[in-house]
Amino acid sequence: MAYPSMGEAHRRITDYLNNFSDAVSDQDVASLAQLFSFSSNSPSLLSLADALNFFQDANRLIKQSDKFSQFGEILAPLFRLLQSYRLGNLVDAYHAFEKFANAFIQEFRNWESSWALQALYVIAYEIRVLAERADRELASNGKSPEKLKGAGSFLMKVFGVLAGKGPKRVGALYVTCQLFKIYFKLGTVHLCRSVIRSIETARIFDFEEFPRRDKVTYMYYTGRLEVFNENFPAADHKLSYALTHCNPLREANIRMILKYLIPVKLSLGILPNAWLLEKYNLLEYSNVVQALKRGDLRLLRHALQEHEDRFLRSGVYLVLEKLELQVYxxxxxxxxxxxxxxxxxxxxxxxxxxxxxxxxxxxxxxxxxxxxxxxxxxxxxxxxxxxxxxxxxxxxxxxxxxxxxxxxxxxxx
Amino acid sequence: MMNQATNTQTLASLDPNSVESRYVVNASQGQTSSYVPSTAGSEAASWNMYRVDNHSVENGSFSNSTYHHVQQTEPSTRTVQDGSNAASLATSSSLGTTNAQPDYSGYNSYSNSTDPYSYGSTGYQGYYNGYQQQPNPSYSQPVGAYQNTGAPYQPLSSFPNTGSYAGPASYSSTYYNPGDYQTAGGYPSSGYSHQTTTWNEGNYSNYTTHQYSNYTPDTTGAYASGNAATNSLHYQQHYKQWSDYYNPTEVSCAPGTENLSIASKSTQVSQVPGVSGGYATSNSQAPPSFTPSWRPEPSSSQTPSLQPGATVTGGYDSYWKHGASSFQNQHPTPVQQHFQKALDSKPSYDNFQEQQKTACPQGLNLQYPVAQQSSQSYQPPLQTVQSVDTRRVSKVQIQTNPRIASNLPLGLPKMDKDGSNNNTTAKPAYISVSLTKPIEKVLPNDAADSVLKVGMFPKSLKNYVERALGQCEDEKQMAACQAVMKEIITKATNDGTLHTRDWDAEPLFPIPNADMVDKNSNLQNPIPVSAIPKYKSPTKRSKSRWEPLPEEKLLDKLDPVNSYAAKYSSWVHVNEKDRKPAGASSEGKTDIMNSIRFPLMEQKSASKTVQRPVKRQRLADGNAADNGDASSDSDKEQNLTAYYSGAIALANTPEERKRRENRSKRFEKVQGNRAQINHFKAKNAGSGNLYARRASAMVLSKNFEDGGSRAVEDIDWDALTVKGTCQEIEKRYLRLTSAPDPSTVRPEEVLEKALLTVQNSQKNYLYKCDQLKSIRQDLTVQRIRNQLTVKVYETHARLSLEVGDLPEYNQCQSQLKILYGEGIEGCHMEFSAYHLLCVIMHSNNNRDLLSSMSRLSDEAKKDKAVQHALAVRAAVTSGNYVMFFRLYKMAPNLNTCLMDLYVEKMRYKAVGCMSRSYRPQVPVSYIAQVLGFGSGMPTNEGSDEKDSDGLEECVDWLKAHGACLVADSNGEMQLDAKASSSSLYMPEPEDAVAHGDASLAVNDFLTRTSS
Missing domain, CATH: 1.10.10.10 (Winged helix-like DNA-binding domain superfamily/Winged helix DNA-binding domain)
Structure with a gap:
């Protein structure tokens, strides 16, 4: 890509700075969030990154005016993030992003209203995705991937900011879900417990008041946790909730839910229709269901063996294995x-x-x-x-x- | 002359075994021969000829006969070694490295025992092994191999010869060690301090000689390794051995002996005497034609020589220190010596390397081929005898020799010569004098150095010593004289009259009774015939080698410290040069020499001397375990101090550090290639590198403290990894509360032995656990992560499983997981089965279970143990008690032990299930059968008996758990299912404790484990 001229670079950077300060002063969260969502690879952000890489002294522009310099803590690392991200240096980008996010949280804490929640969502999402990618980069370099863990503790901090009383609490569930994703990915599921407790024991805030998409995600993950614990009724309840509230057009999400709900239902003696398995491409369960219907122990064992890897990974193997007694x-x-x-x-x-x-x-x-x-x-x-x-x-x-x-x-x- | 003395001595003292004495003589002759040539300075060609002649003569009569005799002695020695040694013997034949260890073990075992004899015998055995291994009885053959090398080879050949020479030296050293050791054991404290006791004196003399011998061995050591290499086919390997050798030798006599023994074994023992002859010639043959060959030797010896020199002096220093506090100042002097040596080494080094290049290829080929030439080695003896005599008479000749031997002067004419002037004057005395003299002189020198720092001993004193020694007629007397003189000098130094006294006027003391010495010698050389020869040979040699040292000291004094740095740098340069041109093999060698040797010194000096002076005392006191090493330890310290300054100079430049690291890396690569052959050596070498790094880091840090010129970030903390020096096999576990002390940390070889000991130990679990923990600690502290580590953890894990010590097991398991993860081989499958079982039955965490199941490889799933574990899992999750107890009975490995811990739960569940499902009754016999009662250990006894046993046990168990039992009409016990279904309970374990873990109750634990 051709480098922009010096003036062009300058113009792009100042545009961005102006957009930022305008969004903050206008409390225009949509445009603010847009300014942060670098992983969307929007053309404006890409060109800004090029400009930053070309125009090395962006910090001077920040300091130029009070309007920007009050957000210097936020903007400087943000620029660095954009630069490194553009250059494909994800680990550096992550470091910059964490700095930026911390500074933003600091600012966010000071804002009375929750107008910037959307921007925070973007940050919570971006930091998780970026951490995952940075970890991949680290792992390929033979270093220990630890960024996702770092992102987890950062999000815990964000959760702490949101979880208290007040209007910002609405955002807590979103962060929780991001945390779940991180914990499940890291295999540190036990860390979920404290978050769950905080969500479920708080009487001040009705669970139903959370945004629906967050509720579904939350129920899905907690349902999975119950599957691990072999608490089938609870798992059934949560996963069913997720299923019923899930956007019916999101078939991938429905499939994910069914992947756990079906074994749970099976252990409760409820068999799915064949078309359901077909529709959501969950045919690995069909033989299991057949075995249950026929009392065919051999079929069950074969089915388990055939899909052992998949079942072990998703964590339903033990659940399915227990179906043996029903087959008997x-x-x-x-x-x-x-x-x-x-x-x-x-x-x-x-x-x-x-x-x-x-x-x-x-x-x-x-x-x-x-x-x-x-x-x-x-x-x-x-x-x-x-x-x-x-x-x-x-x-x-x-x-x-x-x-x-x-x-x-x-x-x- | 020394040789002769020794010979005569041996004859006299050893009368009982004429054969032996002969043997000794041969050895000594070989050595002496070497000297003779040197004095003569015969040309290369002549030299060869000479050898041949000697050989012919010698072989015919002497060598063979001796050899036979030796064989006879064999059986006896063997018996001594027996149990522990047997293993070592077997191993020794296979691998050089392994050999070392076994010997060592043998050594250790002996060390404990106060018997000097046993010790000697062990050493002999090792020696003997070497003999046995050789297919050909003829003594000459091995030697031939060495000498055989063609003209191009000659440098090498000289090497090998020396090597063989070294072999004997090592031998002797081993012998000495035992002696030292023993004395140390008996009089731990006294051994090191010069006390008036004759005993000590005797020791002392031995010690000195011993050191002396070491010194020689060092030079020879290199050679020996070369020989070994040739024998073993792999030249490179030899080098490794060599490196190994160096490490131990430097530090302590004991290790050195080990290595030496190895070398000798590989090379063939017989060589030793003959070889020595060759060696001597090479040295002596300074003449132009010969120079190449000659140089290499010195150079090779040089690197080693640095150490040896240091060690020797160090040893003395330490002695002195202990004896008199005033002497402690000596440190500075040793350092100086150090430097000089380094300088010297440099030129020689170059030569050495070059020669190596040429020599290496040939060396490989030549090794065995020529049997004929072997005879050559023997020749020297005859000559030597004569020459020896002459030597005694003429001091002048000797003087020249020492210089040559020291190598330094020749290689670096400029430097040495200046300094050497003083030496020459002083030297003649020592040289001319037999063993005792050199020693004594050295001592005085040291003392003088330490006390005065200027380092000049009054010449009058030297003269006095000369005179005194001149009185002596044989070695015994000399030894005795030595002892007396030592006292006198020490006293004088303490009094401060050393310089004021008029030594010329001082009356000579009456010649002490030689018997005293004899006693000592008897004690030390207990006597197994076989032992004697070895013993003696070392002493002889040591004398000759010794001479160069004094010179050095003098030089040191003269030279300002500054020169060191310069010298060092030059040395470094040499290294660099070497690297590029030299072939892989030579590189490897040089590397070893540089990285390992040097670092060792540094480290020790840094750690021991600088950090904890106090330790020295402890070491010196010498635990029995320390034995040979103890003595060496103190030496080391001294050396270290000596090296320390040098080390600083070296380490100061970052480039140097980098260089060294590169070097070590390269070295590792080389190792990698040959890794299969000798894991052992590779390890050692690796550790050597570690050493180096650590040493440099320590030096750096020290510098930082001192000068503050260096940033903390420059310190490579990784390099601070400890390298242990402790030779004790047993060690109690003590949780570290401070940085580990290298002197209490055991190096890998020792740890390996320690592991063996634990494995074979009959003691209870507590003891073993303690030992294993300390082994683990030492491994961790030294960052040793290899198959040994895995073995240790596996052993511990199994042990703890057997006892049901789950917490300990878990520690091991988690470490093993990591270790396996690093790709280190072990019983991976066995332990993944254990892990599975553990998760299944004790953690009750489905997620863990799932993740560990999903991590099982297909290969693992085919493993018997893993399959069993998976089957157990299925049985447990489904509650299938029948299956569970079937699996219980056929569990592989220690799976049973883990299942044991779940049996109670499983039985309880099963009975609960039965009482719920069966109506009206279940026969207890059935329960007993299904729930595995009485079948814990399948026996061959009648099944009836077993059943009844199980039945009883089952009844008891059922009663204890509240089951209702009734007898039916046939008198058979039945479980009343309905009644039991509501009455079952889990009894409170009798040994329940408040904190929930019965195994934490010490008393209970003790009673359980001690049974």
């Missing part, structure tokens, strides 16, 4: 139904051998002891009503509702 239940129920068709009077007595044989047909090679153990577990977990007679090796089923449905309740554990 289904299998036993099928045996029971067949027996009942043959001889209704003795249908409630299931011989262990029969079950072992059925499992053998599924190529599940288990001996009596093992199957007996599984039967006792099924009874213990209330997936099967009845008892096991050890002497005769028979599962004696209850006459009433021997296979209670979960109906949205989790398996006893």
């Amino acid at each position: 239940q289904r299998l036993v129920k099928k045996i029971y139904i067949i027996q009942k068709q043959k001889d209704p009077s003795k249908a409630h007595q299931l011989k262990l051998e029969v079950i072992v044989k059925a499992l053998k047909w599924l190529e599940m090679d288990m001996d009596l002891d093992e199957v007996e153990c599984i039967m006792t577990i099924l009874i213990y977990k209330n997936l099967v009503k009845g008892y096991f007679a050890h002497k005769s090796k028979v599962v004696v089923l209850s006459k009433q509702d021997p296979f209670p449905k979960l109906n949205g309740k989790p398996v006893n554990s």
Whole structure:
């Protein structure tokens, strides 16, 4: 790109400075946010960056007038950020950005109203994205990536600024969501807890008053946390909330939610329609669902093995694995139904051998002891009503509702 | 002359074993021969011829016979070594490096024991091993290999010869060490301080001789390494060895001995005597034709010589210091010596390198080929005998020799000559005199240096010493004389009458009873026949080598400090030059020499002398463990001080630092190539580099404090990593509250031994844990992160698992994770299985479990242990107790131990489940079977018995957990499921403690672990 002339560079820089001070004085958050969102690569910012790189002494322009110099703390690092970002030096850019953001926060704290929230959102978003990219750069240089962590602690600071009483609290959830993203990415999920507590225990502010998009994001992440904790009802609640409030046009978001909601629902005994899986391209679950329907233990295990990596990464592997008991239940129920068709009077007595044989047909090679153990577990977990007679090796089923449905309740554990 | 003396001595004293004595003689002869040529100054050609002749004569009669005898002795020595040594022996044959260690271990074990004999025997064994390894019984062969080198090779050959020479020296040194050690053990404090006790005296003399021997070895040491290299096929390797060698040698006798022994082994023991002969010739043959060959030697020796020289003096200094406080001032003088040496080394260095280049290629090829020539080495002895005699008589010859030996003068005529004038005058006395004289003189010099700083000993005193020694008829007497004279001089120095007294008029003391000395010698050389020869040979040699030192000292005094810097710089230049032209191998060598050697000195000096003078005392006192090293330690310190100033000069320039770092880097690369062959050496070398960096950093920091000219940022704090010098194998763990002290930190080789000791120890877990922690600490402090580190952590992790010490295990596990992450090999799979099990059963954190599962590689998933762990996980998450206890029974590795910790929980859950699911009853026998009761250790005994055991245990367990048991009509115990379902409880653990962790209760822990 051809370098602008000196005058041109000068003009662009002063334009930017003027825009900034105008936006602040007019409390025009839209244009302010625009001035900050460098990652949008808007042409005006790009040309400004070129001008800055050409016109090395931008700081002089800042100091030139009081109008700008009062924001010198903000503007100087901002210029440096733009310069380094333009040059592709992301680590330096991150450093400059952190300085800039800190200075801005300082200023923001002093503003009574929350007019600049949008600009703050931009900053919270930009710092996360920039940190991720800087980390990538660091990692490729063989250094330890730590910028995202730094961004996390910066956002905690921002959260502290927002979380108190007052009009600025509305912005807290957005920052929280950015924090969640960082923590999930870093694998330091335990850090979420303090933020969550602060959001959920504050009675002063109704959760519903937060912006909807933040609520959905928040519910999605907290729902995921509940999945990790295997607290399925809570996970169901949160993820369902996210699903219902999510913008139906955002299919990617819906898919992300479903990715966790489906296993949760499965563990609660609720199976999805096949078309849902197809629509959102979640076919990795289809075999699992099939296995649950048929009581096909082999199919379940194959499905788990096939998508092991994916399930492990998303963290639903253990959840899906626990579906095994439901599959057993289904299998036993099928045996029971067949027996009942043959001889209704003795249908409630299931011989262990029969079950072992059925499992053998599924190529599940288990001996009596093992199957007996599984039967006792099924009874213990209330997936099967009845008892096991050890002497005769028979599962004696209850006459009433021997296979209670979960109906949205989790398996006893 | 010295040789002769020794020979005679050996004969006399060692009467019992005539054979041995002979052997000794040979060795000594070889050495002497070397001297003879030097005096003669025969030309190169003549030299070769000469050798051959000697060889023929010698071989025929002497060498072979001796050799046989030696063999006979073998068995006995072996027995001594036995247990601990056996391993070492085996290893020694395989790798040079490994060899060193085993020997060392042997050494250590002996060191503990007060028996001088045992010690000697060990050394001998090592020696012996070398013999055994050689396929050919003939003594001559190995030697031949060395000497064989063609004309081009000659420089090298001279090298090898010296090397062989060194071999013996090392031998001797080892012997000496034992002696020292023993004495130290017996009289820890006295050993170092010069006390009036005859014993000490004896030690002292030994010590001096010992040092002397070291000195020689150093020069030879280089050679030896060369030899080793040739033998081992890899020239470069040799060098590494060499470097290794240097490190230890410099510091302490013990390490040196180790290395030496190694070298000798590799080269073949037999060489030693013969070689020495060759060596001597080379030195002596200063004449023009020979110069090239000659130079290399000196140069090679030079680098080493620097150290040795320093060490020797240092040793003396330390002695003196201990003995009399007045002497402590000596430090400055050693420094000076240092410098001079450095200067000297420089010229020689160049030569050396050049020669190396040429020599290296040939060296490789030549090594074994010529068996015939080997005989040459033997020749010297005959001559030597004669020459020795002559020497004694004529002081003049000797004088020349010393100079030559010192190398310095020749290489750097300008510098040395000036200074040497004084020396020459002084020297004759020492030289002419047998061993005792040199020693004594040295001592006085030191004392004088220290006290007066001007450093002139009254000439009259020297004369006096000469006279006194002149009385003596044999070595024993001389040793005795020495002792007496030492006393006298010390006394005089203390009194301050040293310079005022009229030494010329001083009456000579009566010749002390030689028996005293004998005693000493007996103590030291206990006697295994095999041991004796070695012992003696060193002494002889040491004398000859010794001579150069005094000169240096004198020079030092004369030279202003300024000169050092200049010299040093010159040295540096040399290095640079060397780098460029030299081939990889030579480079490696030089590097080693530069980086390792130097740094060592620096560091020590910096750390020990500067930082904690107090320590010295401790060291000097000499723990039994320190043994050989202890003595060397004190030496080191002295040397260090000496080097310190030099170090400063060196380190001052940032360029130099950079240079050195580059050098070390390069060195590392070279190492990398050969890394497979000798991990060990590589490590050492690496540590050497560390050393260097640290040393420079320390110096820098010191400078900063002193001059304030340097910015703090310039200090490479990484370089401050400690390099340990402690030779103790056992060490209690103590959490550091200050910067680690190198003298209490064990270097890697020692740590390796320590690990072995712990692994083989029968003591309880507490002890082992303590030891392992201290090993870990030493590793951490030295930033050693390699397979040894992994091994240590793995060992500790396993141990703690066996005992169920989870906190300790977790520490190890987290370290192991990092170490594996760095790509260091170990039992990765085994430990990822442990990790999985740990997460599954003890952290109850699904996220952790998921992440560690997702991190498992496909390869890991195929591993048996990991598969087992995954199966256990499945069993646990599904509550499948049957599966769990099946897996429990067939758990690989220590998976059982981890599962053990979960058994109680699992059983409780299972019984809860059973009592809920079964109606009306479950037989206890079934429960016992399914829940793994009584099957903890599968036995071959009848299954009935086992079952009943398990049954009982199960009944007890069920009762303890509140289950309702009833007997059915057959008298079989049944679990009343319905009644139990509401009555089950988890009993309070009897050993519950307020803070929740029973293992924290010390008493409980003690009782548990000591069982």
